[in-house]
Amino acid sequence: MPKKFSRRTLLLRSLQIPMAGGVIAALGACDSDSRDALVCADPGSMSSAQESVRRTLKYTEVSSDSARACVACEFFYPAKDGGAGCGTCGIFSGEPVNPQGHCDSWSVDS
Structure with a gap:
């Protein structure tokens, strides 16, 4: 049945x-x-001092506020090829950062 x-x-x-x-x-x-997702900061290739600075400044690969992303910061330098790749940061001694990243030292580009 x-x-x-x-x-x-x-x-x-x-x-x-x-x-x-x-x-x-x-x-x-x-x-x-x-x-x-674009990942620019490879912890495996950084010195402990570089990792410490990023940790202290609470660097993240993707900003929670798009208006305060690295690309709009005065310390950010775009990729040399002008593409959407990783740029560099003056705060991090010219080390690569994600244009959409963020840290506590973010400053308005004047």
């Missing part, structure tokens, strides 16, 4: 399948964003 599904079970299943698909799609999108 075939098993019968109640209306409640059928409705529950019809909601669970699209929700699971949405979760899987969202996780896939998060993963691709993190792979495509």
